[in-house]
Amino acid sequence: MWSPEALAAIGLTVKLAALTTVWLLVLATPLAWWLAHTQSRARALIQAVVSLPLILPPTVLGFYLLVAMGPHGWLGQWTQAMGWGVLSFTFGGLVVGSIVYSLPFAVQPLLNTFGHIGRAPLEVAATLRASPWQTFWRVVLPQARLGYLSAGVLSFAHTVGEFGVVLMIGGNIAGETRVVSTEIYGHVEAMEFAQAHALALTMVVFAMLVLWVLHTLERRGAQR
Amino acid sequence: MALCATFAIPKMNSVSALHFFNLTHEHQLWTAPLGRLFKRASTMGVRCLLCCLSSLFVVASNGHAAVVHLAVASNFAKPIQVLAADFEASHAHQVQVSLGSTGKLFAQIQHGAPFDVLMAADQRRPALLEQKGQVVPGSRRTYATGRLVLWSADPQRLTQSKAADSWPSDADRLAESERGAIANPKLAPYGAAAEQVLQRAGVWDNWRTRLVTGENIAQTHQFVATGNAAMGLVARSQVMEGDRMVSGSGWPVPETWHAPIAQDIALLNRAQDNPAAAAWMRYISSPRAAALIRAAGYGMGNASDRRVP
Numbered sequence: 001m002w003s004p005e006a007l008a009a010i011g012l013t014v015k016l017a018a019l020t021t022v023w024l025l026v027l028a029t030p031l032a033w034w035l036a037h038t039q040s041r042a043r044a045l046i047q048a049v050v051s052l053p054l055i056l057p058p059t060v061l062g063f064y065l066l067v068a069m070g071p072h073g074w075l076g077q078w079t080q081a082m083g084w085g086v087l088s089f090t091f092g093g094l095v096v097g098s099i100v101y102s103l104p105f106a107v108q109p110l111l112n113t114f115g116h117i118g119r120a121p122l123e124v125a126a127t128l129r130a131s132p133w134q135t136f137w138r139v140v141l142p143q144a145r146l147g148y149l150s151a152g153v154l155s156f157a158h159t160v161g162e163f164g165v166v167l168m169i170g171g172n173i174a175g176e177t178r179v180v181s182t183e184i185y186g187h188v189e190a191m192e193f194a195q196a197h198a199l200a201l202t203m204v205v206f207a208m209l210v211l212w213v214l215h216t217l218e219r220r221g222a223q224r
Numbered sequence: 225m226a227l228c229a230t231f232a233i234p235k236m237n238s239v240s241a242l243h244f245f246n247l248t249h250e251h252q253l254w255t256a257p258l259g260r261l262f263k264r265a266s267t268m269g270v271r272c273l274l275c276c277l278s279s280l281f282v283v284a285s286n287g288h289a290a291v292v293h294l295a296v297a298s299n300f301a302k303p304i305q306v307l308a309a310d311f312e313a314s315h316a317h318q319v320q321v322s323l324g325s326t327g328k329l330f331a332q333i334q335h336g337a338p339f340d341v342l343m344a345a346d347q348r349r350p351a352l353l354e355q356k357g358q359v360v361p362g363s364r365r366t367y368a369t370g371r372l373v374l375w376s377a378d379p380q381r382l383t384q385s386k387a388a389d390s391w392p393s394d395a396d397r398l399a400e401s402e403r404g405a406i407a408n409p410k411l412a413p414y415g416a417a418a419e420q421v422l423q424r425a426g427v428w429d430n431w432r433t434r435l436v437t438g439e440n441i442a443q444t445h446q447f448v449a450t451g452n453a454a455m456g457l458v459a460r461s462q463v464m465e466g467d468r469m470v471s472g473s474g475w476p477v478p479e480t481w482h483a484p485i486a487q488d489i490a491l492l493n494r495a496q497d498n499p500a501a502a503a504w505m506r507y508i509s510s511p512r513a514a515a516l517i518r519a520a521g522y523g524m525g526n527a528s529d530r531r532v533p
Contacts, residue, residue, distance in 0.1 A: 070450045085401055088452040089436050171436030171447065172408060189327035189411045189439065
């Protein structure tokens with residue numbers, strides 16, 4: 001059913017989505033925590049910035065990432081100064097782009113969960129002399145399990161479905177930046193509909209599975 | 225109502241109203257009830273309203289000004305603006321342009337997109353549409369042939385060309401950190417031509433390992449213009465005005481270095497009776513349009529009537 005090129009694209013997509021998800025969960029945790037507990041006036045502003053990728057067309061986001069990552073962009077200047085070279089057209093660049101693109105899908109579920117848990121368990125833990133670190137690992141994390149699960153599933157799935165950003169900053173290099181969505185696009189443009197169908201079907205089945213798992217989890221969470 | 229009042233004709237009776245709108249006997253038949261209403265309309269306000277309404281009817285039934293909807297390959301984005309403006313200045317018709325890659329426009333047309341004319345980047349897709357019976361027979365012809373330029377956004381990067389047909393030596397090798405951009409050879413005719421140029425220049429082996437491909441020539445230009453690719457093969461119309469490089473540095477590739485990039489136009493079936501589309505097809509073959517197309521950096525070649533089987 002799959003050609004070697006298709007398999008390479010699938011492998012790359014899974015790798016990209018997995019790495020992005022791990023990074024997102026790490027980065028989104030402090031961000032969502034801060035958003036859930038701060039009284040700062042900057043809260044609404046930061047939340048708006050985090051949600052921005054939901055609204056912006058991916059090609060616009062991709063274009064500004066391309067400009068920023070380029071040798072004259074602020075990000076490009078910084079990565080060059082760090083000796084990492086330029087990020088555009090590299091797998092690392094795709095990971096950075098995907099993190100920006102999928103950020104709201106990681107932050108929002110975590111924010112909801114943290115808000116749901118509230119302050120009471122934290123205060124109780126503090127009276128029992130738990131350090132903030134201990135509180136987080138032993139009180140918050142077990143309760144936030146479902147939030148993390150849906151943040152992870154959504155980030156992964158959203159990254160798999162990413163297209164516009166990859167098209168703009170990827171440069172279509174086989175084995176480096178050619179993921180499933182851009183591979184399908186290439187097949188359609190080249191009128192190779194059989195190959196396009198095979199990959200597209202894979203995507204549909206995957207998306208169905210993800211949504212089914214997500215809704216099953218939601219239901220279980222609600223029953224608790 | 226205030227807006228209507230501004231062009232209301234004072235003391236207008238029903239007969240003068242019909243004359244004013246230049247209505248024929250045919251029209252009078254179906255506008256007769258309207259005329260009776262006019263007679264009865266005693267207040268200025270109602271008269272104005274009817275005045276507005278009947279003028280709408282007249283405009284709608286008048287077939288002189290029409291709209292032609294063009295589906296245009298993205299490499300032709302700049303010249304089509306000039307051509308459309310020139311056409312609208314000399315014709316009563318209007319032009320609506322949708323840009324996209326030829327492949328995407330082709331797929332959209334196949335699935336009923338409301339385009340009247342396809343201006344493709346190749347000959348293959350218009351020919352395929354004709355085979356499928358979606359093109360007015362005999363309407364297909366070449367409107368332009370594409371030219372390539374090896375281009376860098378850096379004014380100092382490409383300066384070592386000794387003659388018009390000698391590949392610049394500073395483009396022989398790309399450095400480890402550099403990328404070279406061409407359009408995707410599988411999708412875009414400009415990409416296929418670019419690959420031929422790189423092979424002819426003998427640099428394909430070095431370039432291939434550092435190649436990025438844009439889905440069309442517009443994206444390829446973007447890669448180079450933002451400095452993400454050190455250089456690339458882009459369309460002449462994107463970077464040159466006449467014989468002058470608008471910015472950066474570059475080398476115009478001789479036409480003989482690649483198979484001609486003949487771009488075909490075709491009148492689509494749905495526009496068979498659209499006067500604006502017919503006018504556009506005539507206009508695009510006129511010497512006036514040819515001069516504008518040539519000025520934009522395209523060849524007209526001898527290909528103006530060449531057909532592919």
